Amino acid sequence: MAARMILTVTPNAALDVTYRVDTLRRGGTHRVGDVHTRAGGKGVNVADVLTQLGEPVQATGLADDVLRTRLPGFVPIAGPSRRTVTVVSDEEATLFNEPGPQISAWEWAALLTEFDLLAARADVVVLCGSLPPGVPVDGYAQLIRRSPAPVILDTDGEPLRQGLAAGPALIKPNLDELTRLLGRKPDLPADCAQLGVPVAATLGAKGACLSTSDGAWLACPPAVTGNATGAGDAFTAALARGLRLGTPWPDLLADAVALSAAAVCAPVAGTFDDPTYRRLAGLITVREA
Amino acid sequence: MAARMILTVTPNAALDVTYRVDTLRRGGTHRVGDVHTRAGGKGVNVADVLTQLGEPVQATGLADDVLRTRLPGFVPIAGPSRRTVTVVSDEEATLFNEPGPQISAWEWAALLTEFDLLAARADVVVLCGSLPPGVPVDGYAQLIRRSPAPVILDTDGEPLRQGLAAGPALIKPNLDELTRLLGRKPDLPADCAQLGVPVAATLGAKGACLSTSDGAWLACPPAVTGNATGAGDAFTAALARGLRLGTPWPDLLADAVALSAAAVCAPVAGTFDDPTYRRLAGLITVREA
Numbered sequence: 001m002a003a004r005m006i007l008t009v010t011p012n013a014a015l016d017v018t019y020r021v022d023t024l025r026r027g028g029t030h031r032v033g034d035v036h037t038r039a040g041g042k043g044v045n046v047a048d049v050l051t052q053l054g055e056p057v058q059a060t061g062l063a064d065d066v067l068r069t070r071l072p073g074f075v076p077i078a079g080p081s082r083r084t085v086t087v088v089s090d091e092e093a094t095l096f097n098e099p100g101p102q103i104s105a106w107e108w109a110a111l112l113t114e115f116d117l118l119a120a121r122a123d124v125v126v127l128c129g130s131l132p133p134g135v136p137v138d139g140y141a142q143l144i145r146r147s148p149a150p151v152i153l154d155t156d157g158e159p160l161r162q163g164l165a166a167g168p169a170l171i172k173p174n175l176d177e178l179t180r181l182l183g184r185k186p187d188l189p190a191d192c193a194q195l196g197v198p199v200a201a202t203l204g205a206k207g208a209c210l211s212t213s214d215g216a217w218l219a220c221p222p223a224v225t226g227n228a229t230g231a232g233d234a235f236t237a238a239l240a241r242g243l244r245l246g247t248p249w250p251d252l253l254a255d256a257v258a259l260s261a262a263a264v265c266a267p268v269a270g271t272f273d274d275p276t277y278r279r280l281a282g283l284i285t286v287r288e289a
Numbered sequence: 290m291a292a293r294m295i296l297t298v299t300p301n302a303a304l305d306v307t308y309r310v311d312t313l314r315r316g317g318t319h320r321v322g323d324v325h326t327r328a329g330g331k332g333v334n335v336a337d338v339l340t341q342l343g344e345p346v347q348a349t350g351l352a353d354d355v356l357r358t359r360l361p362g363f364v365p366i367a368g369p370s371r372r373t374v375t376v377v378s379d380e381e382a383t384l385f386n387e388p389g390p391q392i393s394a395w396e397w398a399a400l401l402t403e404f405d406l407l408a409a410r411a412d413v414v415v416l417c418g419s420l421p422p423g424v425p426v427d428g429y430a431q432l433i434r435r436s437p438a439p440v441i442l443d444t445d446g447e448p449l450r451q452g453l454a455a456g457p458a459l460i461k462p463n464l465d466e467l468t469r470l471l472g473r474k475p476d477l478p479a480d481c482a483q484l485g486v487p488v489a490a491t492l493g494a495k496g497a498c499l500s501t502s503d504g505a506w507l508a509c510p511p512a513v514t515g516n517a518t519g520a521g522d523a524f525t526a527a528l529a530r531g532l533r534l535g536t537p538w539p540d541l542l543a544d545a546v547a548l549s550a551a552a553v554c555a556p557v558a559g560t561f562d563d564p565t566y567r568r569l570a571g572l573i574t575v576r577e578a
Contacts, residue, residue: 019374019385019387021385024315024383025383026313026315026380026381026383027380027381027382027383028383028384029383029384029386030383030384030385030386031386031388032385032386032387032388033388035387035388066355066369080355085308085374085385087385091315091316092315092316093316094313094314094315094316094317094318094319095317095318095319096308096310096319096321096374096376097318097319097320097321098308098321098324099320099321099322099324
């Protein structure tokens, strides 16, 4: 019998493309010196971080044939999968996110079938990112209802709203996503308590807030500088491992904040800086909120 | 026997991707509303313009499988073919050009074989654009020496310099390319006369200069506003048609300047605005230089 694992699902997987340029000039023509590509999308990043942590993990989702050369476990689509283009100069990183390909009803049905197969072996399921056009807006709600394992939901907008109603084990909004969900600037942690499920809200440089029926906690990381892209995915990876191991809530929050800060110190999404993670592991202060 | 035609060769064909955004913010994250793609590269654009003109044309070059769904006449490469990304906002267009894929010796050899087959039926050959990594820097020179038909060469840098030595029928540099070729700001048309082959140099809004052993001419277009991307390719298309028909040099120059201006009035590379072209056809003044 195959070993148990954490399952991440990325319906809108992407090819992350990075262009390095000297200076980004609006209205200019740029000869791109260096083109770097990697398979991306939140769930792919979460799986990469879990792999670096040594956790058993499997990633699935929807991907075209080009992307499936890098994501062989994904369900094929007629495609084309979306790309994200990040233009990196010495000054800053500028991102362009394509919306994603049109998904047919049978492609979505194929993902449901694959999900049932894999989720039967999952200790924790993580549902990640946007839904591409054509996937029912209650797509994540469908997966949560089918899942035999607890589900962490990391998405935005209506898929988050409908997913919430299906009772995930934990949601992981950032401040913008939480604001959109509530329809106003959140009062933390009070507003989270009203959502009916545990909420781990990331607050950028201010750390994170965890609200559960057992209590609420705040954790603040030391200041780190680097690339915040993918920090939220490292946070989610830590939540998935903690849920799988039954880590107590405050320890889980501290670990997620430390791993997230260590991801900021790593240059690429889906990775974290191991020395930073080990250094921060004992240093995160968690207080009841 | 298959009909005779104009052959365009694009060793570094591209997928031209256009992202529409409201405003380009340096350092920002942009959700791209509309993604438009088309097969591109100079020779593809030249062939598209010739098709719109009703001229018999065939396009070949090197392309990966994704691009070959749109360019079936191209020789397959392991790829991936390069992309060009144009970010269009209301204010301006910002371009990012990837360098192109690594081409193997046998992929280049396959293009030579295909070229021999097609060039035997060509009245005029047009060699267009950059050479991707791996193609010998004398790649265009090789094609010029093999060609049974007169060759128009539209490229830059060392491929232009080496191609020139192989004796093309005509080269079509823009002012930047001519400056790089000469190593200094050109004195027109005197400097062109020293290059040993006919030169049709495009000068942006100032029109174009044609230098041949029969004489030299300058032509200036009326002011037009629009998208200059692809205007040079329309210019080259007119040169190819004129060479095929044996159009006298001054008439050929006037026609190329008119078609180029009509391309500025069209929104996409590879097309021209037909009413503008017909309106300008009699209005271009050509003077001896």
